[in-house]
Amino acid sequence: MxxxxxxxxxxxxxxxxxxxxxxxxxxxxxxxxxxxxxxxxxxxxxxxxxxxxxxxxxxxxxxxxxxxxxxxxxxxxxxxxxxxxxxxxxxxTERLRAIRDLDAFDDVIVAEAGVTLAAVHEAVATVGRRFPLGLASEGTATVGGVVSTNAGGTQVLRYGTTRDLVLGLEAVLPNGEVWNGLKRLRKDNTGYDLKQLLIGGEGTLGVVTAASLKLFPVLVSRATAIAAVDSPEVAIQMLARAKDTAGGAVEAFELMGRRGIEFVLKNITGQRDPLPQAHPWYVLVEIASGEPGAAEAAMERLLSKGLEDGLVRDAVVAQTDAQAKALWSIRENQSPGQKPEGATWKHDISVPVSQVARFIAEASAAMEAFVPGCRITAFGHVGDGNIHYDVIRPHGGDNAEHSAKRDQGSRMVHDIVARLGGSISAEHGLGAMKTEEARRYKSPVEVAALEAIRQSLDPKRIMNPRVFF
Ligand SMILES: Cc1cc2nc3c(=O)[nH]c(=O)nc-3n(C[C@H](O)[C@H](O)[C@H](O)COP(=O)(O)OP(=O)(O)OC[C@H]3O[C@@H](n4cnc5c(N)ncnc54)[C@H](O)[C@@H]3O)c2cc1C
The missing domain is CATH 3.30.43.10 (Uridine Diphospho-n-acetylenolpyruvylglucosamine Reductase, domain 2)
Known part of the structure; x- marks a missing residue:
């Protein structure tokens, strides 16, 4: 305290x-x-x-x-x-709600920190542009929050994380001085980049008060599908095929296991099983293009060849916006769907894409041995190597008993991640939860450099003192 x-x-x-x-x-x-x-x-x-x-x-x-x-x-x-x-x-930042500028020529929106991500999406749509950062929390998450956590989401595969989408920032530094760095330049190679320190800084190096964000054209052709596959290995093969088939037009490639889908069907109202039969794993694929019909054609080629080669067991392609939303709703409700199932150890990890299947296999073997009967859901942005790997207490088990084992279980998961060259926080940050854990996996050289940066900007450590090194 x-x-x-x-x-x-x-x-x-x-x-x-x-x-x-x-x-x-x-x-x-x-x-x-x-x-x-x-x-x-x-x-x-x-x-x-x-x-x-x-x-x-x-x-x-x-x-x-x-x-x-x-x-x-x-x-x-x-x-x-x-x-x-x-x-x-x-x-x-709830009263910092102004959109200060919106310019379709410079492809930029300048929004204050308290503007929600959904309000940014709505504003840029009025000038025929899009801001390609999509989170299930976008109705509430703010510009200042996504910048400060370097949020990822569902379109990182194509557009990168928030770090890639910010052109400039305005912030109040820990001494109370205002830094106006609200540039809108695509190129600015003038030494250290202060905005990149604040992005993902989780409020430790100042308060972000506004951001200039990069906009992109609206894409007229979009195809969304859910395909059933036998394993995460096959999902990764399909990812490679999707990239080959659609080039840079793959917007999202998300993995879900059957157990997660069952929790959504059981615990969230208004959801439908995407396919007539149950399958062990599913991928949600979205392709988008500026050329009319191109995304639909690429999706058709991808899925029909996948079915022909026995990689895809079954698939559904959305025919309307409402159907696309329904498919996305299954993905976005993976986390809320498992909430009623009891105590859960959550992990937001990333490994090289080539190691995803190995991570899931090794972590699941370790968890099942550690807590027999535990219920595992693995889902997320597999195209980025980012898996939300959650270990839920056994059916009818005791929440307190499961929670008491969390630190030990998570350490086992994180050790596997580290061995496979991954990160213990792919997109959610460190916060109060993972700061100490991160210290364990970063080298002393890196920790010392990070501590020195913080000390120089915030010598009294007044900004979010419980977060980071
Ligand atoms: C249902 C759901 C789905 C989600 N999906 C994703 C996902 O796909 N990808 C992803 O990356 N995240 C996801 N998140 C996490 C979360 O939405 C993001 O981390 C988001 O960026 C947080 O924004 P916020 O405005 O709510 O920030 P807050 O929760 O209020 O703050 C987050 C951190 O940023 C700091 N902060 C906030 N505003 C400022 C500011 N103006 N200046 C300095 N520091 C500040 C806070 O101190 C804190 O450390 C999800 C969350 C939920 C609930």
């Missing part, structure tokens, strides 16, 4: 924020102090709700001077607990 905040600091903060700019009302605070999966609850002496970059700077400046810690929060959809304060000032 962070040290108590002096009363005079609280009153200075209230005074710069003005009426409506802060709250200590428990009902107002409650949803911001509970993490989406109920895994973390927090406390804060004050919810700060700045409306402008200048107000953010004033808050950070007062805290820096007094050595008072701050936790920034956007939509509170982060999955590693970094946005939940433990006694720090909670700085919410």
């Amino acid at each position: 962070t040290k108590p905040v002096p009363a005079d600091v609280l009153s200075r903060l209230k005074s710069v924020l003005g009426e409506g700019g802060w709250s200590q009302d428990p009902d107002r605070l409650a949803p911001k102090l509970l993490e989406w999966r109920d895994r973390w609850t927090g406390t804060t002496p004050l919810l700060a709700l700045p409306k402008t970059t200048a107000e953010v700077a004033a808050v950070v400046g007062i805290c820096a001077e007094a050595g008072v810690a701050i936790t920034p929060q956007g939509g509170n959809t982060g999955l590693v607990g970094g946005q939940i304060p433990q006694g720090e000032i909670l700085l919410s």
